[in-house]
Amino acid sequence: MNELAAVIPWLGTHKPRAARWVVIVLMITAPLIAAFFGRTWMRVLDFALLYVMLALGLNLVVGFAGLLDLGYIAFYAVGAYTWAFLASPHFGLHLPFWIVLPAGAAFAALAGLILGTPVLRLRGDYLAIVTLGFGEIVRIFMNNLNYPVNITNGPQGINALDPIIIFGWDISRNWQVTDNLSVNSLFFYYYAFLACVIGSVIFIQRMQVSRMGRAWAAIRDDDLAAKAIGINVRNVKLLAFSLGATFGGVAGGLFGAFQGFVSPESFSLMESIMVLAMVVFGGMGNLGGVIVGALILSFLPEVLRHHAVPLQQAVFGTVILDPEVLRLLIYALALILMMALRPAGLIPAHSRYSRPELLKAEPVPAEGRA
Amino acid sequence: METLLQQIVNGLVVGSVYSLVALGYTMVYGILGLINFAHGDVMMIGALVALQAILFAQKMWPSLGPLALVGIGLVVSIPTCMLLGYVVERTAYRRLRNAPRLAPLITAIGVSFLLQTLAMIIWGRGYHSFPQLISTVPMQPIEGVFVTPVQITTLLVSAGLMAALLLVVNKTPLGRAMRATAENHRVASLMGVDANKIIAITFIIGSALAAIAGVMVASNYGIAHYTMGFLPGLKAFTAAVLGGIGNIGGAMLGGIVLGLVESIGAGYIETWSFGFLNSSYQDIFAFIILGAVLIFRPTGLLGERVADRA
Amino acid sequence: MKKSLIALALLGFGVAHAQEQVVKIGQVSPLTGGQSHLGKDNENGARLALEEYNAKGLTIGGKKVKFEIMSEDDQADPKTATTVAQRLVDAGVKGVVGHLNSGTSIPASRLYHQAGLVQISPSATNPTLTNQGYPGVFRVMANDIHQGKVLGEFAVAKLGKKVAIIDDRTAYGQGLADQVDKAVKASGGTVTNREFTTDKAVDFKAQLTKIKAQNPDVIMYGGMDTQAGPMLKQIKELGITAKFLAGDGGCSSEMFKLAGDAIGANAYCSNPGVPLANMPGGKTFNERFKKRFNADIQVYAPYAYDAASAIVEAMKAANSVEPAKYLPALKKVSFDGVTGKVSFDDKGDIKGGAITLYQATGGKWEPMK
Known part of the structure; x- marks a missing residue:
């Protein structure tokens, strides 16, 4: 949260306490603001929080431990399908969410361990391409495991997943306060997701300043030196990898419950790359940056979808490019330009636990606490 | 037996397509250590530009023979792609040479996206039928085993290009400069090599290869489309890694091996797994092989060195 | 800048309202990606239907009605499908033609159902779609x-x-x-x-x-x-x-x-459906489509056309553009579309749903006897 507060221009550097309050108020009132513009935006906001969780998890792997994972979405898929198996009519199981969600997290962590054990000795780009392959393998299996025994229902996907039910309260239903006033379920989902995100942030923050966090930083900066000072490189990497996977699994479970339908096409390579782009765009290794990156990049497509046509009509008098085309175009250009002009991300990481060369000109804040 | 032979022929043909694309990939990766995700899309642009040129030529000079048309397609698309490769390198990649290693990768993904979107704007969303100028009438060199002239041509073209590249890299001053830059571009600069120029030339050659690959792939399958580059690009990269990244002969070999594995795997996996797996797992082979090779033999089949840029 | 745009948009609506009632019909299909040619085809089909009704000039519930298509791109992706579905719900569309794929139609149908909207898919053929017990879900293609x-x-x-x-x-x-x-x-x-x-x-x-x-x-x-x-x-x-x-x-x-x-x-x-040439309105459909969009029909445009028509026909029959009012009429609707007779069974599947077999002859598909 301190990172987020520090992002706010002027206020963040001059009145950190006030900035922190701004962040808190924004967090709480965000769905109300979104609702003002229409429920679409609340839905986008809910999805954005899921992406924040994904980005936080991937940041743990890429930003902290320096392991480039291009198949991260596979863990998301594991979480979502766990929910589908344990809480949907598909197998007729309807376990409560406090069993299903941890189960999804555990399976994702297990998948992380299984994948991580052989591949983590690889470095850099090789690791990236192998994890990319792993992501595709998981998707292909989910797409095909309906024959000869039907496990995943193949490309048809699994429908009617149970929603999140807290003490008998189904948060996917609108809450009818009075006849005229009802609170939309998108609000409840927002706060449920927000709680998960806050929990993750606190956990990851603690992790980052712990012994383990420093070990990750050491490995990321110099694998060999880390080994020389007695860090068990293999185990520490594995932990980062499966912890990151765990967050993916949780996000996946929430996604399944929120959407009520899972199918393999939601877990394509493009999704992995989207999440990676969020992390890199925001600033690898910086929680605030990653959160801002995820929020911006998940809102961008929707903002374009809304404003591209009226804007073109106002400026040119006619629609030159379809909003869909424009969205892809701007997204691609944004990636390229961002990297060209600000390669360390929107909000570069603190130097204390990150790579110093990312912050060439900026002075190290003396009291900087991650 | 016929079936096995036919599968081997199929594998060789798919493999030669992978090889063609992999050659360009491996050159760029070998020298820059950059996964140029956009390489497959440069290939796509090459195919579509050639298609445009061929259609135009057919309209203007209807009497032209097929070979002349292919020639016109290549003559137009190769320089277009070379220019494209140069522009991309100059504007997007060059300034990232000392950036954290993820930045160029993200840029490459962005470029790939950008090229696809531009192609969609220019050529529309539909599949285009690519004129089959090289004959596709099947021949039977062995009774029951079918192969078409265009497939043989594809195989020959990739072998020829590989030989030409090997010559350039190993026997010319340019090649020496390339190898020096690949080793360490800062030191190469100190030795009087203009590293920027060498890298730009690498990109240009890689893009020219992509253009040729695009024309061959499109004439082989008879279609061109704005997403035709991505998946073959990915598999070609796999092929390049399999053969030993940066190794030109390896790219060729990796492509062929990958093609053979895919086609024989898809043909026989059902029998081997007692009916549990089937040809829907065809796309998995590439990735499994890739993982296995990297874990057990990270230098690839013919690799000379481990790309260690972590 | 943004504010003035919103004001501009509001102004635009105000002017339209004064003369006639604008009824928005949603259309969803993948407009980007590998299936975008089919998606655009669906959009064109639905657009043609609505434009033709506009040209005829309809009066529903005592007001002159002008249909407007609101076309959205679901990228053939289930998550995007729910987002654009929400967008259509927010925009107050009176009915939805879509989605193209079953994988996007199914998750989106839940939202339309909650909003009390009518959804007619031109091309989603997965039996699950109409088996969910949602009364507002229909399809004009045999499953x-x-x-x-x-x-x-x-x-x-x-x-x-x-x-x-x-x-x-x-x-x-x-x-x-x-x-x-x-x-x-x-x-x-x-x-x-x-x-x-x-x-x-x-x-x-x-x-x-x-x-x-x-x-x-x-x-x-x-x-x-x-x-x-x-x-x-x-x-x-x-x-x-x-x-x-x-x-x-x-x-x-x-x-x-x-x-x-x-x-x-x-x-x-x-x-x-039955072959275009055998349909009363079908013979000219090809030509009208070609003339309007300067493009050939890919596959599903006639179905999107019929889906949009079904919504309008039901509105006419119920003399209301509100989904809650015209839904009962839609269940009973029966008219000659370009793909065949359009009427629905209890679940919302098209009734009868003739299937025609074709053989490739002389460079086109010829219907077989």
């Missing part, structure tokens, strides 16, 4: 069960008893192929192979070679024209003499471009 049965029976009765089946592992292709598989076995044929590819593949030789070894009479493909075309070429290149059979996804004019000289009397396909 996979029906089409698969016709295809399978036809293959065994007319083309030969040994059938090899390939599908593209999409919800559509796999669903159809499974139904054909069942029908072939039920009518006494044998399925020699079940092979699989993807909706992005261009090379099918490995699968076809394996099929060739079993020497089937027919090869059935469950998938789209973009794969079926090149597949036909490769069938020829491998010297396979089996006949080729596809569902509606392969029943397009695009096939003749993509398959070149490999397509001939050996190729058959099926399409729900």
